[in-house]
Amino acid sequence: xxxxxxxxxxxxxxxxxxxxxxxxxxxxxxxxxxxxxxxxxxxxxxxxxxxxxxxxxxxxxxxxxxxxxxxxxxxxxxxxxxxxxxxxxxxxxxxxxxxxxxxxxxxxxxxxxxxxxxxxxxxxxxxxxxxxxxxxxxxxxxxxxxxxxxxxxxxxxxxxxxxxxxxxxxxxxxxxxxxxxxxxxxxxxxxxxxxxxxxxxxxxxxxxxxxxxxxxxxxxxxxxxxxxxxxxxxxxxxxxxxxxxxxxxxxxxxxxxxxxxxxxxxxxxxxxxxxxxxxxxxxxxxxxxxxxxxxxxxxxxxxxxxxxxxxxxxxxxxxxxxxxxxxxxxxxxxxxxxxxxxxxxxxxxxxxxxxxxxxxxxxxxxxxxxxxxxxxxxxxxxxxxxxxxxxxxxxxxxxxxxxxxxxxxxxxxxxxxxxxxxxxxx
Ligand code: UD1
Numbered sequence: 523x524x525x526x527x528x529x530x531x532x533x534x535x536x537x538x539x540x541x542x543x544x545x546x547x548x549x550x551x552x553x554x555x556x557x558x559x560x561x562x563x564x565x566x567x568x569x570x571x572x573x574x575x576x577x578x579x580x581x582x583x584x585x586x587x588x589x590x591x592x593x594x595x596x597x598x599x600x601x602x603x604x605x606x607x608x609x610x611x612x613x614x615x616x617x618x619x620x621x622x623x624x625x626x627x628x629x630x631x632x633x634x635x636x637x638x639x640x641x642x643x644x645x646x647x648x649x650x651x652x653x654x655x656x657x658x659x660x661x662x663x664x665x666x667x668x669x670x671x672x673x674x675x676x677x678x679x680x681x682x683x684x685x686x687x688x689x690x691x692x693x694x695x696x697x698x699x700x701x702x703x704x705x706x707x708x709x710x711x712x713x714x715x716x717x718x719x720x721x722x723x724x725x726x727x728x729x730x731x732x733x734x735x736x737x738x739x740x741x742x743x744x745x746x747x748x749x750x751x752x753x754x755x756x757x758x759x760x761x762x763x764x765x766x767x768x769x770x771x772x773x774x775x776x777x778x779x780x781x782x783x784x785x786x787x788x789x790x791x792x793x794x795x796x797x798x799x800x801x802x803x804x805x806x807x808x809x810x811x812x813x814x815x816x817x818x819x820x821x822x823x824x825x826x827x828x829x830x831x832x833x834x835x836x837x838x839x840x841x842x843x844x845x846x847x848x849x850x851x852x853x854x855x856x857x858x859x860x861x862x863x864x865x866x867x868x869x870x871x872x873x874x875x876x877x878x879x880x881x882x883x884x885x886x887x888x889x890x891x892x893x894x895x896x897x898x899x900x901x902x903x904x905x906x907x908x909x910x911x912x913x914x915x916x917x918x919x920x921x922x923x924x925x926x927x928x929x930x931x932x933x934x935x936x937x938x939x940x941x942x943x944x945x946x947x948x
Contacts, residue, residue, distance in 0.1 A: 526919040526933060528910030529942040530892060533777035533816065536939040539595025540765045540783040540809065541567040541930040542758035545835075546723040548622040549697050550758060551575045553724065554584060554602035555629035556705060557731055559753025565597035566758055567930040570923065571620050576600075578616045578623050582630070583608030594931060594938075595783060597758065607634055614640040614671060620927070621694075624652060627675060628698040631664060632705040636676045641668070654695035658686045662699075662706055683708030683747055691716045691828040696743070697724055703745035704733040712743040718829040719788045723759040730754035762788035763835045764929060765810065767904055769793070770839045771936065772812040773801045773819055774846065775911040779939055784809040791832045795840065798822050799847065821849030821886055826857050838864045838905035845873040846912050847886035855880050864902035867895040871909055871917065892917040897924040904929060911941055918946075 542565035552575070554561040566572060568590070576586050583606055589599040610630045617623040617640040630637035642652065652673075656666050659675055661684040667674045683706050686699050696716040701724075703710035715721070717739055725738040731754045734746035765784035772779040773796050786793065786805040793803045796812065799819040804811050821844055826834040834857035844851035845868055855861045862882055865875050870893045874885040892915035897903030903924040910917030919925075922945070925932055933943045 523920065524922050524945050524947045526907060526922050526925065527944050527946050528892070528907060528917045528919070530911055530913040530915065530917065532775065532911075532940050532942050534772050534775045534779050534936075534939040534941060535777045537780045537782050538768045538935050538939055540760045540768070540781050542597045543567070543720060543723070543761040544569055544571055544928050545622075545763070546720040547572055547758045548575050549625050549720065549724045550727050550756060551579060551600070551602060552625045552629055553701060553727055553731070554579065555582065555604045555607065555626065556633055556701065557751040557753060558605050560601050560603040561731070561753055562755045563600045563602070564755070564757040566600045567761065568598060569928060569930055570926045571622065571928060574616070574620045575622065578612060578626065579604070581609060581616070582626070594934060610634050610637045612639040616640070617642055624655070625694060625697060627655065627673065628659065628701040631659065631675045631677055632681055632702045635678060635680065638672055638674045641671050641673060652694070654688055654692045655698040658695055658699040659702055661686050662702055662710065681706035683710040683745070685711045686713065688712070688714040690714070693718050693721065696721055700725060700728065700735070700743065700745060703747060704728050704735070704751060706747040708747055710745045710747070712745070713741070715741050715743045716828060717741060719759060719762060719785070727754065727756040730756050760785050763833065763901070765789055766792045766833070766836045767839050767908070767929070768935070769796060769803070769810065769812045770836070770843050771908055771911060773799060773814045774843050774908050775941065776814045776816040777940070778811065778813040780806060780808065781810045781812070782808045786810045791830060792836055792840070795822055795824065795832070799843065818888070819843055819847040821847040821851040821884070823852045825854040828857070834858055834861065835901050837861065838901045839908055841875070841882065841884060842868065842905040842908040844884045844886060845875070845909060846888070846890060849886055851884045851886070853882045853884060855882075863898040864905045867898070867902070867906055868909055870895055871913055873909070889914055891915055894918045894920065897921040900924050900928045904932070907932070907943070
């Protein structure tokens with residue numbers, strides 16, 4: 523099995539191209555189920571999760587062609603066409619690999635009037651239930667049956683517009699409601715909608731496909747259903763989590779990196795924290811520049827929150843920075859329970875962290891020491907890579923399939939700017 527080997531202590535210098543956003547691309551791919559016409563997506567990242575979604579969609583009869591771009595920065599072109607849907611069944615084997623697979627439920631139901639999709643089941647970062655998705659569909663007239671680990675949803679008379687009030691913010695449930703409402707009869711109002719940029723990306727793609735949507739980016743989204751959607755060309759937004767991760771890489775390793783293609787406004791909460799920690803962060807014509815002059819970062823407190831708050835998907839990475847900061851930081855995880863699995867691994871490298879419920883108290887140490895560590899989930903695994911950049915000696919990260927799910931050619935991107943990082947197989 524592959525491992526990533528990092529030898530720490532090298533400052534970074536140069537450009538890192540930012541790929542298309544995983545969390546947008548997966549839902550845009552699912553949206554291809556809503557029309558018989560082709561949906562042409564540009565800037566698709568090359569990731570295991572994208573391949574898993576493609577496989578799932580193909581099992582429904584969607585034809586998919588990919589034109590791979592030669593460079594690191596351009597992203598692939600993907601043409602998806604669901605001319606005829608031949609199956610509405612998503613098996614446990616497919617859905618358990620990747621929770622985002624559940625996002626096929628709403629478009630299958632909206633287009634075909636029925637779908638049978640496995641419940642995602644337990645997940646390494648907490649229970650992650652789907653009751654908000656299901657109640658949104660029920661409000662729109664769907665009949666939902668739960669049996670033997672599967673959701674069977676039907677809407678023989680079609681879906682109807684409804685007012686959906688979410689008790690708390692959910693990215694996935696907002697997307698489910700948007701996709702279902704696009705083809706429902708009448709008007710749907712989503713109250714307490716998620717405001718994540720990936721929601722707007724999905725909404726803008728649906729609009730390009732003929733959907734009638736207003737209020738994107740606010741907590742109230744209104745959708746007037748249309749009888750059918752058509753094909754479109756759409757470019758996936760840049761990945762703000764990838765950009766944020768490399769911004770933290772520059773801060774932790776020192777040096778100066780330009781994140782080419784990044785959208786600075788989508789990581790404002792991180793940028794202000796990095797500035798407080800001593801980094802220089804500036805928007806450029808092509809993205810974002812992050813500079814750290816080699817001095818030790820200052821400690822800072824972080825609480826994760828729905829957008830525009832600090833993203834939970836950057837919590838593990840910012841912890842890696844605070845682990846070597848000057849002072850004590852308090853990091854609160856408010857979105858997912860059990861999202862501190864990186865803590866014992868960081869501790870193996872010399873980090874001083876105390877966990878109490880949803881709060882981690884990090885006492886910064888001057889130096890980390892490289893060690894063999896194990897990736898436990900997508901974002902946790904990249905925090906170990908970041909810690910490895912700052913550590914003395916060699917860090918070997920195992921179970922790198924977690925990284926491959928969500929980071930497009932990470933070791934290539936980092937070694938191009940001077941990191942000593944390589945994939946080793948044994
Ligand atoms: C998406 C992202 C994930 C990110 C998360 C929060 C994708 C593929 N994944 O996940 O990377 O960390 O947003 O920004 O886009 N919840 C319920 N019931 C529900 C739905 C959610 O209790 O029906 C809870 C979850 O367990 C979690 C919280 O709500 O505690 C937020 O989850 P949600 O925003 O739905 O996250 P995902 O869409 O799964």
